[in-house]
Amino acid sequence: MADTSDIRTPAQIEADIKRRREVLADTLDEIGVRVHPKTIVGDAKAKVVSNIDHTLGRAYVSVNKAVTDVKAQFVDEEGAPRLERVLPVALVAVGLVGLLALGTRRRKG
Structure with missing residues (x-):
């Protein structure tokens, strides 16, 4: 006896094909957005800004530490x-x- 649970109707097959086409269309749209020059430039700008912010933040911390260290050499704990x-x-x-x-x-x- 044949197992009928694996048999699909033409309507089920068509619905499955339709869903797969929609998923494929969404994927192609997403790829199109990702490779668009404006998206690539925007991502590159965001990365540069992030790197600059990170570098400036580290530089600020370093300078602040150096100033604090120098100040500690010339001023006691009470500020005198x-x-x-x-x-x-x-x-x-x-x-x-x-x-x-x-x-x-x-x-x-």
Whole structure:
């Protein structure tokens, strides 16, 4: 005796073909959107912006850490300046500015 559960009617076959055509049409539409030049350019722009944002974020964190580390060298936990560290740096800065001023004055004179 033949198993009749695997036998499909012509209407079932046509409905299956129709569903498969619709799925194929949707897939082709999606592929068309993905390979469209505007989509490719838009995706590339979004990726570049994301990479720039990520790079800028990492740079900000690095700079912020460096500033915090430098600040910790010159300011104590309470926010008061550490004179034993500030004064030598200030003296060196004043000396450099003075040397630059003398060098500029000698070239002009």
